[in-house]
Amino acid sequence: MGEKKIHEDITFELSQIENAGRAHGSSYSVEKTDFVWTQVKDILLEDKEIETEQELSEGYTCATSDSDLLTVTGGGNIFFATDRYLNKISPTVTVQENAPGYNGDHFDAQKDLPFMTQDQAIKKALSLLDNLKITNMAVQKTYVLEHSQLQKEQDALAEAGEAWTFDKEKNERIPVAVQYTEEDDFYYFTLWETLDGIHITPYPHGSPDDDSYVTGARAEMILSSRGIEYLSVESHYMVMNKEEEEALIRPEQAIQALENKYDQIILSNPVTVENMSLLYVPEIVNKNENKFELTPVWAFFTTEEITALGAKDNKAIKETMVYFNAVNGKEIV
Known part of the structure; x- marks a missing residue:
């Protein structure tokens, strides 16, 4: 994809999207x-x-x-x-x-x-x-x-x-x-x-x-x-059970969800999307019973230069992961 400006303050730096061609995925019931x-x-x-x-x-x-x-x-x-x-x-x-x-x-x-x-x-x-x-x-x-x-x-x-x-x-x-x-x-x-x-x-x-x-x-x-x-x-x-496969939203739909997210935020500094990939994210089902679910997500790894007193030149890189459920497109925070 290369460099692409998708928002006034957001730039993509993506040579490729990992697992971009995946159309279906499964969730997993897991325990730590x-x-x-x-x-x-x-x-x-x-x-x-x-x-x-x-x-x-x-x-x-x-x-x-x-x-x-x-x-x-x-x-x-x-x-x-x-x-x-x-x-x-x-x-x-x-x-x-x-x-x-x-x-x-x-x-x-x-x-x-x-x-x-x-x-x-x-x-x-x-x-x-x-x-x-x-x-x-x-x-x-x-x-x-x-x-x-x-x-x-x-x-x-x-x-x-x-x-x-x-x-x-x-x-x-x-x-x-x-x-x-x-x-x-x-x-x-x-x-x-x-x-x-x-x-x-x-x-x-x-x-x-x-x-x-x-x-x-x-x-x-x-x-x-x-x-x-x-x-x-x-x-x-540890995998306890694999759920039925479901259709995944396309990468373009996840990118649109990211644009919509940042349309509602006033950014102090420009943000760069360094990487986009299909990942699993663990979500809590019952923490006391050690029950979790692995959900497929479109993940964006972003960086932002921020002011940090004591750092070199008083600047540092803030790294953030942004996740969107790859089935329903909702953000996972």
């Missing part, structure tokens, strides 16, 4: 996966020595003698990180676009690393997730963190006075000059849950202040020659 922390611990930590641990009201957290961290919390969340991730990857790599220090585009997406091909690494990542009962996942993006490029990124940070590591004893960040070797090659994967070729949105929606708030489904994993270095899981949905 509630991970059993003992099983997660056994799979991710294996026989590592536990130095500190604590059972939480809805989960578990621990640290190993070699500084690996694991936290499992209610609502389907897992965080696992090795000392190598905390000190050699996290301070140097930022893959969230529009985030301060973003450098994900500095890393290759196609290259194979010496310890394992990319295809082999993807199979291993999906197998590890399957062992954790995290199914229907698909790699959305790959970053090949080659040690030579990591060194360049770290050297640039050091020159700017922004290189740091985490001091466990002081419980704070300290300046450091990190050296990378051939053992410091990593595959970094972002993964989305996918049903019938349609992704579940990775973004939350609704208000955090009330019961309308619902998380999306996404995971990130980093693999090295030693195995898994990092895993972050933000919700996963």
Whole structure:
């Protein structure tokens, strides 16, 4: 579609619309996966020595003698990180676009690393997730963190006075000059849950202040020659039932709904639609009973430059997802 002005203050930046040709889709009855922390611990930590641990009201957290961290919390969340991730990857790599220090585009997406091909690494990542009962996942993006490029990124940070590591004893960040070797090659994967070729949105929606708030489904994993270095899981949905297929509104109808929405709003700054795609959005059926429904939606990922004191040049990018039910065309907020 390319760039298209659809409103006085709205510009499309769309090279293509994902799943534009889908004429029918199904809703799903789902439940959030509630991970059993003992099983997660056994799979991710294996026989590592536990130095500190604590059972939480809805989960578990621990640290190993070699500084690996694991936290499992209610609502389907897992965080696992090795000392190598905390000190050699996290301070140097930022893959969230529009985030301060973003450098994900500095890393290759196609290259194979010496310890394992990319295809082999993807199979291993999906197998590890399957062992954790995290199914229907698909790699959305790959970053090949080659040690030579990591060194360049770290050297640039050091020159700017922004290189740091985490001091466990002081419980704070300290300046450091990190050296990378051939053992410091990593595959970094972002993964989305996918049903019938349609992704579940990775973004939350609704208000955090009330019961309308619902998380999306996404995971990130980093693999090295030693195995898994990092895993972050933000919700996963188990399919309980698939509903009958229904006709979907056309992309043009969803774009018209977006135009109608912004016709009723006075915008402070121009908005750019970066991406349009057909996604599933989880909606609450009964939160207390862990019942949700995945609804097909036409989703618009929008950006807007806003004033943000303290940010670079006092400007920042505000990212927003706008959803329209792909069956009836109504906005989902």
